[in-house]
Amino acid sequence: MSQEAEQGISRTPNKRRRALTPVPSSYHADITMDERGDLTDGAAMSAIFPSSNSASGASSSAVSSMDSTFVESVEISDVGSFKRALEEICAETSPCDEEDLTCPVCRDIFKMPYLAKCGHTFCHDCLAQICQHSKKCPMCSTELRDLSAAYVNLHVDSLVTRWTRWKLTVEKKTGMSPAFPSNSHKRQRTVTEFVGEGHGTPIVVVDREATVEQIDCIINSLNRRKNDLITSDIVFRKLLLGDTLEKLRSMKAAELAEIQKQLSLIEADQKVVTEELASIREPSAQSSLALPDVTPVTPNPQTVPEDVFPMSSLMDSAGQLTPTSSASSSHVFQKAASSPALRDRKTKVNLNLNALCDTYVEMREKCGLETYEKNLHEFTSANSVRCLAAFAFADAVGxxxxxxxxxxxxxxxxxxxxxxxxxxxxxxxxxxxxxxxxxxxxxxxxxxxxxxxxxxxxxxxxxxxxxxxxxxxxxxxxxxxxxxxxxxxxxxxxxxxxxxxxxxxxxxxxxxxxxxxxxxxxxxxxxxxxxxxxxxxxxxxxxxxxxxxxxxxxxxxxxxxxxxxxxxxxxxxxxxxxxxxxxxxxxxxxxxxxxxxxxxxxxxxxxxxxxxxxxxxxxxxxxxxxxxxxxxxGNYIATGSENNSLCVYHRAMPKPAVMYKFEAPRESLARTLMKTDGGEFLSAVAWKKDSNVLVAANSQGLIEILEMS
Incomplete structure (x- = not known):
């Protein structure tokens, strides 16, 4: 085995078969031909795999000054005998991790492994030096004073023997040594610190004797890989953005279609109402003949404000409705359009416009415009509540x-x-x-x-x-x-x-x-x-x-x-x-x-x-x-509130149609009410059927009869 081969192998902890010179076959599997082509250049190959003398004398591309895994994103392509050698080596399996066979003192393969009383294994000579000088285990600081307390670790000795046989087999087949010289870790640390600084593990391991041209070739290959990664990241982000924008476009297009549908319906209803108002304002003979038969009724003055429709002008001496002329209709139209009651209702519409819009969308197709008109009228007609009577429930003070x-x-x-x-x-x-x-x-x-x-x-x-x-x-x-x-x-x-x-x-x-x-x-x-x-x-x-x-x-x-x-x-x-x-x-x-x-x-x-x-x-x-x-x-719902108020809702609207606050009663009435800390609340309500009157009571014992108008 050559001295260069013996001194050119490095170790990396926690990686299996890291002392092997060739790159494992798993690093071939996912590589594309284009990526391999980046590193088949002779200069690059010689920089990454410096030649070593083997039994065959061929250039086997053995690694003399680098870790076996030099790049995890850019893989190695091989040619000829090197590729076949890799395949043969990868068919062999190391009996154990070489790190497990390394003495923590001399950092070499165990020689006569002895097990100390603390459980750690050292070479016999290393353990003897420990007992003679430091007298403490370098791993756990346990006191070690007597070598007689240690004994041979037969299991580790067996593993060393098996690993040695496996190493010789690999050398015989490939001419490349998986040796693990004692000083290789020093060189590995130097290379790792130089190449992989800030990353923990090296991305690329370069032989210290590589030429400038070889290093430039590697840099060019890595730059191409870098550009590919940057392009891939840009494509990834753009694809994600494009997909998101497409979903947003579809969602907003659906909303736009729904809004356009609602807008068309509103415009159609608005046209109908405009035509009806025009026919009332300027009735023609034809439209008068087309009016349906209506049974004359006596209007309720409480439900129709006199300032909106002067009912006396529309009745004859018998109290029945009489036909109106064009001038009379125009007068009634102008009177209604300028009435304070209409102005108040428009103000209420403006305050509840969003809720009215939602109600229109919900009701229009299901119930028709007439139902919506009825609900709108009922909701806006509830503008205030007045007290008709009030009295105390208690008979005695306190x-x-x-x-x-x-x-x-x-x-x-x-x-x-x-x-x-x-x-x-x-x-x-x-x-x-x-x-x-x-x-x-x-x-x-x-x-x-x-x-x-x-x-x-x-x-x-x-x-x-x-x-x-x-x-x-x-x-x-x-x-x-x-x-x-x-x-x-x-x-x-x-x-x-x-x-x-x-x-x-x-x-x-x-x-x-x-x-x-x-x-x-x-x-x-x-x-x-x-x-x-x-x-x-x-x-x-x-x-x-x-x-x-x-x-x-x-x-x-x-x-x-x-x-x-x-x-x-x-x-x-x-x-x-x-x-x-x-x-x-x-x-x-x-x-x-x-x-x-x-x-x-x-x-x-x-x-x-x-x-x-x-x-x-x-x-x-x-x-x-x-x-x-x-x-x-009817369509009204009344409930109390813990702020001593009455709330009346219309079934078509999510917000109160009207609210009424129980005020402090008159002095004559207040004397019979129970004194409280101000935490009064409404406690009971009851409607009077077929009317806008209800009775409400609170926790203070105050009962009020209220009329909604």
């Missing part, structure tokens, strides 16, 4: 007077008020409004043994009213005699809600903190059915037109709808709220509104294709911890 429930009877002439004062009071609506802001006395009063959370009237028997209380009791009262007619006591905890069936006067349902919903009959002293709710039940409500459908809201953030003919499974479970559901109210047979302490209301369609779905989400009030009331009338 008593707890939180009103928990307000309900009208079936004829909407009487209303009941109940709360934590353990009393139910019945009032006459007309009498209260007629007396205005004076003291009001109830027509009847019923005393309960516990705080009352909910009251409800029977839709068929006017004198029957039911309540749920904090002790879990459900009581049916006769409002005329103020006597109990039924008492049900099966709930184990506070009952929050009770509701009469709107089709069967004998049925009622209740929900409680005991996670139960009970169905009762006034003919039976115990429950006739029950539902296991799995969570605290906050509210129950029967469908107004289907005696079998019952909905309840609970602390699991859901509304559960059941068909009482089969209570094994829920008919539908509505999940979109983020907190407990405090109220549910049916607007129609298959539409209901829910209120949650997540400060939202949701309108649900139970018969939607594919299952129940949210039609609209309403936000604008504040409700995080209290029961603030909920009721519906």
């Amino acid at each position: 008593t707890s007077t939180i009103v928990s429930s307000v309900e009208f009877d079936k004829d909407y002439e009487l209303f009941a008020v109940a709360g934590v004062s353990k009393r139910i009071k019945i009032y006459n609506y007309n009498s209260i409004v007629a007396e205005g802001m004076h003291s009001h006395f109830p027509l009847a009063e019923m005393n309960s043994s516990a705080k009352i959370s909910s009251v409800v009237w029977n839709d068929f028997m006017r004198n029957h009213i039911a309540c749920a209380d904090y002790d879990g009791g459900i009581t049916v009262w006769d409002a005329i005699t103020s006597k109990k007619t039924n008492t049900f006591q099966e709930h184990q905890k506070r009952a929050w809600s009770v509701d009469f069936n709107h089709c069967d006067p004998k049925l009622l349902a209740s929900g409680s903190d005991d996670m139960k919903v009970y169905i009762w009959s006034t003919d039976t002293p115990h429950s006739i059915n029950s539902l296991d709710a799995k969570a605290n039940v906050c509210c129950v409500q029967f469908s107004p037109q289907n005696r079998h459908i019952l909905a309840y809201g609970s602390a699991d953030h859901s509304i559960h709808v059941y068909d009482l003919r089969n209570t094994r499974y829920a008919y539908s479970v509505l999940k979109n709220h983020k907190k407990a559901v405090a109220y549910v109210k049916f607007m129609t047979e298959w539409e209901l509104v829910s209120a949650s302490t997540d400060s939202t209301l949701r309108l649900w369609d139970l018969k939607a294709t594919g299952g129940a779905t949210t039609l609209k989400t309403f936000t604008g009030h504040h409700n995080e911890k209290n029961f603030v009331g909920l009721d519906c009338s």
Whole structure:
């Protein structure tokens, strides 16, 4: 073996077969012909593989001054015998990693390996020197004073023997030595620091005796590779950018197509409205003949502002509508166009333009322009709320007077008020409004043994009213005699809600903190059915037109709808709220509104294709911890807020149509109200059917009759 071959091999830790002179075959696999061609130049090959004398005398391109893996991105191509030699060598497998056979002291292959008492292996001579001088293991600093405590490491000695045999086999086949001279690591460190500085491992290993021409050739090859990498990176980034831009273009094109479709629809509707206004402003004989037959009606002065349409000018002496002339129509048109009411409604439209746009898109194709016009009129007509009457629920100063429930009877002439004062009071609506802001006395009063959370009237028997209380009791009262007619006591905890069936006067349902919903009959002293709710039940409500459908809201953030003919499974479970559901109210047979302490209301369609779905989400009030009331009338939804305000929504719009703040009452009324820390909240609301009037109460015990206009 030549001295040059013995001294030209370097080691790199943690890499298998790094002492082999040739490059492993795995470095051939992924190389392209063009890349190999970059390094087949003789100068480059001799710079990277300096020649060494072999038994055959041929130039075998053995590596004398470099690591076996000189480039990981630019691979080596070989010619002739060198390629065949590589293939033969790669068919052989080293019995172990040469680093495992290296003495950590002399950095050479083990000679008579001995195992110290600390577990580390050294050459016999090296271990003897350690015991004589430093007396500590250079690897772990364990004290080593006596060589007699060490013994021969037979396993390592066997590996050294096997590796030596393998080395001789490789030399015999290729004429290239995989020797591992003791000083090679010094040269490797020098080369690595020079070539791979800042990278940890060398990218290219160059023989220190390479000429300038050879180095220039390598630099040119690397520059070409560098340019390829830069070009590849640019192409990669441009392809990614192009794909993203294409997706953005497609998305915006779809949006543009949708906007153009909506714009065309709006322009068509605008043209229709313009033509209708023109025909009203300047009616012709032909258009007058084409008007449909209309039954004369007496207009309601409360719903049609006099400054918009002077109704007296359109009626004859009998109070019937009379045909108008062209001049009269033009006058009415001008009067309406300049009215303050129209100006106020336009202002409201401007404030809610985005929501009105969304509503138009949702409703136009489904319901038509007429429905949208009706909803727009109803939404903009709710501009203010005025108080018709106000009174205090408490009889004495300083008593707890939180009103928990307000309900009208079936004829909407009487209303009941109940709360934590353990009393139910019945009032006459007309009498209260007629007396205005004076003291009001109830027509009847019923005393309960516990705080009352909910009251409800029977839709068929006017004198029957039911309540749920904090002790879990459900009581049916006769409002005329103020006597109990039924008492049900099966709930184990506070009952929050009770509701009469709107089709069967004998049925009622209740929900409680005991996670139960009970169905009762006034003919039976115990429950006739029950539902296991799995969570605290906050509210129950029967469908107004289907005696079998019952909905309840609970602390699991859901509304559960059941068909009482089969209570094994829920008919539908509505999940979109983020907190407990405090109220549910049916607007129609298959539409209901829910209120949650997540400060939202949701309108649900139970018969939607594919299952129940949210039609609209309403936000604008504040409700995080209290029961603030909920009721519906026509297309309007009223609820309370924890800032002591009333919020009224229209079903087509996500924001409040109107809000009303409970102001500080008059001094004569304030004396009977409970003093609080300013944290008042609205606690109950109830609509008067087929009107724009509602009753609202707050946690201070203040009750107000309000009119929306």
